[in-house]
Amino acid sequence: MTTPRAAVILAAGKSTRMKSSRSKVLHHVGGRSMLEWVTELARSAGAEKIVCVVGESNADVRAEAENLGLDIAVQEPQLGTAHAVSSAKSALKGFKGNLAILYADTPFVTKQTLNRVYKSLETDTDVTVLGFEPEEPGSYGRLITDKGDLTAIVEAREATPEELAVRLCNSGVVAASVKNMFSALERVDNNNLKGEYYLTDIVKILRSDGKKAKAIIADTEEVMGVNSRVDLAVAEMAFQTRMREAMLINGVTLRDPDTIYFSYDTVIAQDAEIGANVVFGLGVKIAKHAVIHPFCHLEGTKIGEAAQIGPFARLRPGTEMGAGSKAGNFVETKKAKIGKDSKINHLSYIGDAIVGVGANIGAGTITCNYDGYFKHQTVVGDGAFIGSNSSLVAPVKIGKGAYLGSGGVVTKDVPADALAVARAEQVNKSGWAKRYNAAQRKRKAKK
Ligand code: UD1
Ligand code: MG
Numbered sequence: 466m467t468t469p470r471a472a473v474i475l476a477a478g479k480s481t482r483m484k485s486s487r488s489k490v491l492h493h494v495g496g497r498s499m500l501e502w503v504t505e506l507a508r509s510a511g512a513e514k515i516v517c518v519v520g521e522s523n524a525d526v527r528a529e530a531e532n533l534g535l536d537i538a539v540q541e542p543q544l545g546t547a548h549a550v551s552s553a554k555s556a557l558k559g560f561k562g563n564l565a566i567l568y569a570d571t572p573f574v575t576k577q578t579l580n581r582v583y584k585s586l587e588t589d590t591d592v593t594v595l596g597f598e599p600e601e602p603g604s605y606g607r608l609i610t611d612k613g614d615l616t617a618i619v620e621a622r623e624a625t626p627e628e629l630a631v632r633l634c635n636s637g638v639v640a641a642s643v644k645n646m647f648s649a650l651e652r653v654d655n656n657n658l659k660g661e662y663y664l665t666d667i668v669k670i671l672r673s674d675g676k677k678a679k680a681i682i683a684d685t686e687e688v689m690g691v692n693s694r695v696d697l698a699v700a701e702m703a704f705q706t707r708m709r710e711a712m713l714i715n716g717v718t719l720r721d722p723d724t725i726y727f728s729y730d731t732v733i734a735q736d737a738e739i740g741a742n743v744v745f746g747l748g749v750k751i752a753k754h755a756v757i758h759p760f761c762h763l764e765g766t767k768i769g770e771a772a773q774i775g776p777f778a779r780l781r782p783g784t785e786m787g788a789g790s791k792a793g794n795f796v797e798t799k800k801a802k803i804g805k806d807s808k809i810n811h812l813s814y815i816g817d818a819i820v821g822v823g824a825n826i827g828a829g830t831i832t833c834n835y836d837g838y839f840k841h842q843t844v845v846g847d848g849a850f851i852g853s854n855s856s857l858v859a860p861v862k863i864g865k866g867a868y869l870g871s872g873g874v875v876t877k878d879v880p881a882d883a884l885a886v887a888r889a890e891q892v893n894k895s896g897w898a899k900r901y902n903a904a905q906r907k908r909k910a911k912k
Contacts, residue, residue: 469562496728502572545661605634618665821847
């Protein structure tokens with residue numbers, strides 16, 4: 466049995482460098498907020514209780530944390546990382562187990578790494594710090610070790626030249642049992658250059674109690690923090706690079722990986738093929754052998770086996786393309802269920818629609834789904850043929866096997882197997898053009 470696990474997510478910072486009206490940790494990477502990344506990380510590593518520390522000024526963070534089902538602790542004013550964790554004390558009252566401290570602006574720590582942190586507390590140490598070795602140790606706290614034991618964390622501005630030369634740095638992730646953590650926090654003071662309560666001081670304090678401290682090393686990419694929009698862009702690119710690699714390794718063909726953008730939840734089956742310049746918004750699932758041609762934008766969409774999409778298609782939330790179906794160039798869909806082998810090959814808008822199996826939707830077909838107040842549904846039966854440039858004024862049903870003449874404005878249901886012609890009948894006036902042209906030429910010559 467593993468020891469119960471809890472996490473505290475620090476998110477009370479001011480994030481001024483982001484230059485944003487939105488709190489930093491609510492900015493998105495790979496389609497979800499950094500706070501959600503860290504929340505999912507804690508959950509995936511088995512944290513049963515997660516407390517988010519927020520400041521009074523970040524009401525948006527508090528709302529999002531509540532939305533994510535986190536417990537809230539308010540830290541006001543912000544007197545340092547130890548003070549931040551202390552403010553979560555009452556939220557953790559009665560919790561017996563191990564506690565990891567995470568930063569909401571450090572979204573990429575992996576489940577495996579956090580697991581190792583918790584595991585170390587269950588096996589061989591009392592306090593664990595996640596370290597890394599950046600190219601530029603800069604202002605990170607330095608981890609001072611002695612024969613495998615962690616003896617102290619020294620903040621860069623307080624370090625001696627020898628300590629500053631240490632490459633091993635503090636990622637910010639620190640873990641101990643709830644009991645040890647809060648016992649040490651009570652003894653942290655602010656007698657330092659910043660006048661703040663440093664969480665990092667708990668290492669020295671717990672060691673003076675005879676407890677053992679250890680560092681665990683993570684990859685630098687895992688612990689990259691985001692402080693500015695430049696960092697945010699770097700984090701997004703790192704995420705995309707990882708997704709592209711994972712897709713390729715899983716057997717998805719990416720024609721030009723650097724131009725294909727994923728969300729954290731994009732699922733693509735083996736042997737699907739993605740052309741250049743394709744963007745996957747949230748909630749896309751693609752079955753095997755499907756082909757997404759270049760320049761498509763997909764969101765909230767399921768693509769069936771061997772379906773063909775694009776080039777230049779925009780599939781919006783609620784789209785389900787059946788196996789072998791097609792949505793070609795300049796086709797937009799929304800809340801549309803397209804049956805197996807049905808085709809929407811060119812220049813259409815199909816919204817709030819159910820299309821059966823093997824139907825053909827001609828070029829330029831539009832579902833007129835919105836009356837200015839409400840949305841209405843269009844149903845197209847199996848094997849129906851919708852002539853080019855049809856307007857289907859919803860709510861309307863086209864029966865199975867029905868045939869719509871081109872250019873119709875269809876306002877009434879069409880029975881199965883019927884032909885519907887919903888346009889003015891053609892009138893041919895013989896000789897009219899010849900007479901007209903002669904008269905006009907004469908007028909022009911006089912001027
Ligand atoms: C901290 C660590 C440092 C480590 C670095 C990694 C301490 C004393 N130092 O330094 O060893 O290398 O992180 O990035 O812990 N926060 C609050 N309330 C506060 C203060 C901070 O919630 O009162 C939050 C911030 O929003 C941020 C995180 O805690 O997410 C870290 O705070 P920050 O001020 O950036 O600490 P650093 O000085 O970078
Ligand atoms: Mg920092």
